[in-house]
Amino acid sequence: MNKSCEFDIIIWGASGFTGRLVAGYIFSKYGTNRDLKWAMAGRNLAKLELVRSKVADKTVPLVVADSNDDESLKEMVKRAKVICTTVGPYAKYGSKLVSVCIENKTHYCDLAGEVQWIRKMIDKHHESAVANQTKIVNCCGFDSIPSDMGVYFIQKISKAKKGQIAKQIQMRVAGASGGISGGTYESLSQVNEEAHKDKNIFKVLINPYGLNPVGEQEGLDKYDLRTIVYDKASKSWIGPFIMAAINTKIVRRSNALSGYAYGKDFRYDEATLSGKGLKGRVKGFISAIPIGLMMSAKPGSLLKRIIDKILPKAGEGPNKKQRENGFYNLRFYITYEDGSKALAKVIGDMDPGYGSTSKMLSEAAICLAKDELLHLGGVLTPSTAMGDKLLSRLEKNAGLTFSYK
Ligand SMILES: NC(=O)c1ccc[n+]([C@@H]2O[C@H](COP(=O)([O-])OP(=O)(O)OC[C@H]3O[C@@H](n4cnc5c(N)ncnc54)[C@H](OP(=O)(O)O)[C@@H]3O)[C@@H](O)[C@H]2O)c1
Structure with a gap:
């Protein structure tokens, strides 16, 4: 997918506990106005501004989107190559976002560990995500x-x-x-x-x-x-x-x-x-x-x-x-x-759950936005969506060590 967008990544849920760790990691490692274009998003602008002042600076753009407001989700999704979401529980807040991402051919990654919801997303959206070559990748944290x-x-x-x-x-x-x-x-x-x-x-x-x-x-x-x-x-x-x-x-x-x-x-x-x-x-x-x-x-x-x-x-x-x-x-x-x-x-x-998870999710989002990956879509897993490219990012940047003897 060669989508040209204002942002490579939008982190939705950036005002939450894990979202702010993701934003903090990306800011400290990749900065702003460099190769990676990214923004912090959430439902409450004042809270986003406050969190941004603690984990980044004013050069990071802010986007407002609420799960109860379909138009705001569509506007957000159109502006990015990848939506990286930490707005959970996903069964409560995440379903509409998945369908909007597929409609707009915007890749997606999350931290969902909610099996029942992932099953629902597979049944409802796998085929259309395949057709639109859009990668919907759940479980990009310690699970799994x-x-x-x-x-x-x-x-x-x-x-x-x-x-x-x-x-x-x-x-x-x-x-x-x-x-x-x-x-x-x-x-x-x-x-x-x-x-x-x-x-x-x-x-x-x-x-x-x-x-x-x-x-x-x-x-x-x-x-x-x-x-x-x-x-x-x-x-x-x-x-x-x-x-x-x-x-x-x-x-x-x-x-x-x-x-x-x-x-x-x-x-x-x-x-x-x-x-x-x-x-x-x-x-x-x-x-x-x-x-x-x-x-x-x-x-x-x-x-x-x-x-x-x-x-x-x-x-x-x-x-x-x-x-x-x-x-x-x-x-x-x-x-x-x-x-x-x-x-x-x-x-x-x-x-596992936050320090390491925020680095894994960030690298997965960057991998989806920046790396040369197979042109396939679907409700995928980290390994089937990103394979070797993600493995290399995890070892180089996210503090994971893989060894075999
Ligand atoms: N798989 C893993 O390894 C792993 C690890 C860590 C977390 N997680 C998952 O990640 C999710 C987030 O966890 P957390 O501890 O970061 O939660 P949290 O601190 O409660 O953050 C939730 C975020 O969702 C936002 N939000 C809530 N309702 C919304 C709505 N209607 N529209 C837009 N945004 C909304 C909140 O916005 P406000 O700030 O405005 O309230 C907040 O930014 C959970 O589902 C958790 O299970 C998974």
Whole structure:
């Protein structure tokens, strides 16, 4: 798409917690009035001006657009090659934007981890996005770039080094430190609420292939881990990983969209390492409690109200120190057809959800706007939309390390 526009990128939601980190990253790394033309957008001009004064300067143009005002969305979308949105929950505020982007052939990337909404967008818009060669790319943050690009990296290096693809990859979170924002908690609550109301949504959430194309939603993989078990791959106890619910489905969608580049019988799962022996087992049980409580709290229940009080509100999240001292370390245990094994790692240099996520989303948006990518459209995944170009940006600019041995 050779669209000539006033801006390469508009960051919509720039006044929010994650949006302002994205704007701050782009301002400090790429500046303004240089090669990258970009703007900050939101629904409230006064708030945008205030945030801009903290994370950038007056050279960054501001755009006002509200999800409840279709005209404002259209005007915003026409002005950019790429809309990068952090306005969530996406199920609440994001649907119209996706259709306007496709109508105007404007690429799109987001941080949605809301499986039920992504499914809706695939069903409603995949075909028209293909026809208009417009890339709609969900999950460009901690969910699901490290998983999706980690598997992409492993399969690429496996072909080059071993002449074969991996038959099974088991991702284990070996360590992570960070926090949660009000917006993320609200989005998790949105998924929970919709699943409690509608059994069909619950079915999409629990189907391991719930984001695959219709008619291709079966395979060897089972449900995500929900308990503590001993894991032969890592020789350790493992427990549930909350992001597995979205990440594993994105990896499987990437496989399907790439014409099964990883094989039709490829297997993938994710879990959290809790350690060896009795200590590891007990640690696994203890660390699974908060996730269990959060996901089982019914909308309107006392438990839900207590959790609502404890967790951050919209616009809040981990502070600078927590973001800068944060990290994640993901191990990928690999098994090949011939029985041989390998280990890969993806390491991030800041907290997963915000410090690292804001860099990943920014680089994905810049990649969509600036890099020479395949002329394909659709509701895509990071790896199928951007492949090698994104991998290189993540390593060079976003503080991610991909390694294999
Ligand atoms: N996948 C990941 O790894 C990852 C990581 C981080 C965040 N996220 C997701 O990113 C999203 C944002 O999180 P956050 O913590 O940054 O949330 P937040 O601080 O609450 O920010 C939300 C933004 O949406 C804007 N907004 C709300 N209603 C709007 C409307 N009607 N029209 C236009 N803009 C509107 C808000 O504008 P105002 O400032 O004017 O209120 C704000 O800028 C969430 O869905 C979260 O789950 C995902």
